[in-house]
Amino acid sequence: MIEMDELMEESLIPQILENGGTVVPLTIDSKETGGMGLCNPSIWQIPNSPNYLLNIRHVSYYLHHCEGDQKFQTPWGPLNYVRPDNDPYLRTKNYICDYSLDKIRKVGRPRKIDTSKFPKEPEWDFVGLEDGRLVEWEGKMYITGVRRYAPKGLGRMVLSEIKITGKMVKEVGRYVIEAPDGPDVYCEKNWMPILDMPFHYVKWSNPIEIVKVDINKKWKNNPKKYRCPSKVVFRGEEETKLPLQLDPRGGSQVIPYGDYRIACTHECDYWHNEKDDRDAHYYHRFLAWDKKWNVVGKSKPFKFMDGRIEFACGMAMHPDNKNLLITFGFQDNSAYLTTITEKFFEEIMEWKK
Numbered sequence: 001m002i003e004m005d006e007l008m009e010e011s012l013i014p015q016i017l018e019n020g021g022t023v024v025p026l027t028i029d030s031k032e033t034g035g036m037g038l039c040n041p042s043i044w045q046i047p048n049s050p051n052y053l054l055n056i057r058h059v060s061y062y063l064h065h066c067e068g069d070q071k072f073q074t075p076w077g078p079l080n081y082v083r084p085d086n087d088p089y090l091r092t093k094n095y096i097c098d099y100s101l102d103k104i105r106k107v108g109r110p111r112k113i114d115t116s117k118f119p120k121e122p123e124w125d126f127v128g129l130e131d132g133r134l135v136e137w138e139g140k141m142y143i144t145g146v147r148r149y150a151p152k153g154l155g156r157m158v159l160s161e162i163k164i165t166g167k168m169v170k171e172v173g174r175y176v177i178e179a180p181d182g183p184d185v186y187c188e189k190n191w192m193p194i195l196d197m198p199f200h201y202v203k204w205s206n207p208i209e210i211v212k213v214d215i216n217k218k219w220k221n222n223p224k225k226y227r228c229p230s231k232v233v234f235r236g237e238e239e240t241k242l243p244l245q246l247d248p249r250g251g252s253q254v255i256p257y258g259d260y261r262i263a264c265t266h267e268c269d270y271w272h273n274e275k276d277d278r279d280a281h282y283y284h285r286f287l288a289w290d291k292k293w294n295v296v297g298k299s300k301p302f303k304f305m306d307g308r309i310e311f312a313c314g315m316a317m318h319p320d321n322k323n324l325l326i327t328f329g330f331q332d333n334s335a336y337l338t339t340i341t342e343k344f345f346e347e348i349m350e351w352k353k
Contacts, residue, residue, distance in 0.1 A: 007300060039057050090127065179226075285298060
C-alpha cells in the first residue's frame with residue numbers, strides 16, 4: 001500500500017464539503033434498474049448553458065467487497081460479484097440523463113441507450129460498454145469506453161456515436177479502436193478523450209502518450225466491419241516522467257482549464273491479503289498539462305469516500321466560474337456528483353512555478 005504520508009490527510013469528500021463544495025447521489029428509479037448497481041457516471045456540459053448530460057452505468061450485479069481487515073469474506077475471497085442465478089455474465093447498460101444547475105438537482109429523463117442497430121457479439125464474462133465517457137466532437141455526440149470480446153476477453157476502446165431525440169437515445173455509429181501496436185494487444189481501456197481535440201485520447205499519462213483515432217479508415221489487418229486504427233501523435237520524453245509510486249491510468253475526460261488541460265486519473269495499488277487473495281486500493285489524482293503537454297500541476301493521491309474501490313470517469317466546468325463538477329462511482333454500487341470550488345482545487349494542486 002502507498003505510505004500514508006504520500007496521501008491526502010483525509011478522503012476528499014469531507015474536505016470538499018468543508019470548503020464550500022457539494023456532493024449529491026445520482027439515482028435512477030429502481031423500477032427501471034431492478035435495484036441493481038449504478039456506478040461510474042460521466043458528465044458533459046451542454047455549451048453555453050447550465051445544463052448537462054450524464055451517462056450513468058447500470059450493472060446487472062451487486063458487488064460485495066469486504067472492507068477494513070477483510071475478516072468477513074465470501075468463500076470466493078474479499079471481492080465477489082453477486083448476480084442472478086440465471087445469468088452467468090456481468091452486464092452493463094448505459095442511461096443518458098439530464099441534469100441542470102438551475103432546477104432541482106436530480107437526475108432527469110433516464111434513457112437507456114438503444115444498441116439494437118449493431119449485431120450481438122459472442123459474449124465474454126463482461127458484456128456491454130463499460131465506463132462510458134461523454135464527449136462531443138465535430139458536432140456529434142459520442143460515448144466512449146471499453147468493450148470485452150470473446151473468447152479471451154480481448155479489451156478494446158470503443159467510440160459510439162449516439163443520437164438523442166426526445167425520449168430516445170440510439171447508438172447510430174460504432175468504432176472499435178485498435179491499439180497503435182496492432183490487433184494482438186490483449187487489453188486496452190481507460191483512454192481519456194480530449195474534449196477540445198476531436199478524436200484524440202490520452203492513452204498513457206506518465207510520460208504522456210496521445211493517440212489519434214481515424215474513424216474513416218479500417219484496420220488493414222482486421223476485416224471486421226467496425227474496426228478502425230489509431231496512431232501515436234505525441235509521446236513525452238522519458239525524462240519528463242513524474243517520480244510517482246504508481247502508474248496514473250485514465251479516468252475522466254481531459255478538459256480545458258484556463259490555459260491548461262486537466263484530468264482526474266486513477267492509480268491501482270494491488271496487494272494480497274492473509275489468504276493470498278488479490279485485491280486493490282483505487283486512488284485518484286488530478287493532473288494538469290500546458291498546451292504543449294508539459295505537466296504543470298498535480299495533486300496528492302486521494303480517495304473520494306475512503307472506499308477501496310472507487311472510480312471517476314467524468315469531469316466538467318461550472319458555466320459561471322471555474323468550479324469543477326466530477327462524477328464518480330463507489331464500489332460499483334452507487335454514483336455521485338461532487339462540485340469542487342476553484343479556490344479549494346487550487347489549494348490541493350501542486351503547481352510548477
